[in-house]
Amino acid sequence: RAKEAGRNAVRFYLPSMNERAVERLALVDAMRHAMSYSEFELYYQPQIALATGEVIGMEALLRWRHPQMGMLRPDRFISLAEETGLIVPLGTWVLRAACAQAAAWHRSGLGELRIAVNLSSRQFNDASLPRLIESVLLETGLPATSLEIELTESLMMENVDAAIATMRELKAMGVQLSIDDFGTGYSSLSYLKRFPVDVLKIDQSFVRDIENDTNSTAMVAAIISLSHDLGLRVIAEGVETEAQLAYLRSRGCDEVQGYLFSRPVPAREFEQMLRDSRLAALQGAAVRPIG
Numbered sequence: 001r002a003k004e005a006g007r008n009a010v011r012f013y014l015p016s017m018n019e020r021a022v023e024r025l026a027l028v029d030a031m032r033h034a035m036s037y038s039e040f041e042l043y044y045q046p047q048i049a050l051a052t053g054e055v056i057g058m059e060a061l062l063r064w065r066h067p068q069m070g071m072l073r074p075d076r077f078i079s080l081a082e083e084t085g086l087i088v089p090l091g092t093w094v095l096r097a098a099c100a101q102a103a104a105w106h107r108s109g110l111g112e113l114r115i116a117v118n119l120s121s122r123q124f125n126d127a128s129l130p131r132l133i134e135s136v137l138l139e140t141g142l143p144a145t146s147l148e149i150e151l152t153e154s155l156m157m158e159n160v161d162a163a164i165a166t167m168r169e170l171k172a173m174g175v176q177l178s179i180d181d182f183g184t185g186y187s188s189l190s191y192l193k194r195f196p197v198d199v200l201k202i203d204q205s206f207v208r209d210i211e212n213d214t215n216s217t218a219m220v221a222a223i224i225s226l227s228h229d230l231g232l233r234v235i236a237e238g239v240e241t242e243a244q245l246a247y248l249r250s251r252g253c254d255e256v257q258g259y260l261f262s263r264p265v266p267a268r269e270f271e272q273m274l275r276d277s278r279l280a281a282l283q284g285a286a287v288r289p290i291g
């Protein structure tokens with residue numbers, strides 16, 4: 001009986017394992033093709049300065065228009081791309097596409113918008129990253145100061161000294177550096193002053209709970225004052241409600257990003273949004289300049 005149960009267990013267990021493995025393999029295979037068939041696309045989400053109510057930049061967010069599965073968000077494929085190393089060519093494509101788009105918007109008179117690009121651990125630990133960024137900036141004509149690189153705490157903590165060296169190189173070029181999802185990692189505050197960053201991005205989990213969790217509210221307030229005491233800019237991500245916005249404003253948060261203003265949208269839509277001032281109208285209602 002025990003043997004039978006064991007056999008049953010195996011029968012029930014293996015097929016699902018196989019299914020998952022097959023699904024992953026298929027996805028990896030599809031990802032390789034997706035590169036050459038340009039199924040990847042960047043969406044853009046505006047970042048708004050609270051002092052002026054103006055859109056001052058945007059974050060580039062990767063999407064995969066899969067021919068069968070539809071539009072996939074990064075949580076479906078980024079970790080797989082990391083594991084297989086595909087993230088390196090994919091990440092290079094993201095950098096180039098994001099900088100080219102931002103430069104095009106500069107040239108078309110939409111303003112000196114800043115573009116924020118997410119980097120994965122493999123990309124960041126690649127010794128040629130500074131040279132790559134340098135050549136992408138040269139190729140696209142985007143000023144280095146208009147590029148912001150988003151890093152996570154865990155990525156920076158993998159090898160602190162190497163991370164600091166790379167960050168210094170990027171800073172020397174004029175590239176801005178931000179810590180994404182700040183507050184969710186395990187880095188100690190003492191490291192913060194060693195990393196040459198310009199911006200902290202308050203993780204959306206804290207922003208989401210502003211109205212109903214006093215601990216999150218305290219975290220948000222603390223991160224804002226910490227940023228300012230260290231001379232850093234601070235952005236709140238995941239802002240969805242007027243109440244969250246009001247609180248962030250009352251604490252002097254510099255910038256906001258979230259569905260309250262806009263979801264990430266395709267380039268053409270982002271451009272349209274800026275051009276027809278639909279966003280400006282939204283801001284008029286949602287964001288009033290401080291003072």
Ligand code: C2E
Nearest residue numbers: 061062073074094118119120238239240257258259260264
């Ligand atoms: P992230 O960098 O922290 O990006 C913020 C995520 O929050 C995005 O999800 C964005 O769509 C979402 N978001 C923005 N505003 C709101 C809001 O008001 N409410 C809620 N609930 N969500 C909001 P997305 O686009 O699915 O990206 C998820 C993560 O994937 C990103 O988190 C980033 O870590 C990663 N990622 C995205 N693009 C790239 C890329 O080009 N390269 C790498 N390496 N990672 C990327």
Ligand code: MG
Nearest residue numbers: 059118150180
């Ligand atoms: Mg990000």
Ligand code: MG
Nearest residue numbers: 180181201237
């Ligand atoms: Mg984030």
Ligand code: MG
Nearest residue numbers: 152180181203
């Ligand atoms: Mg994230």
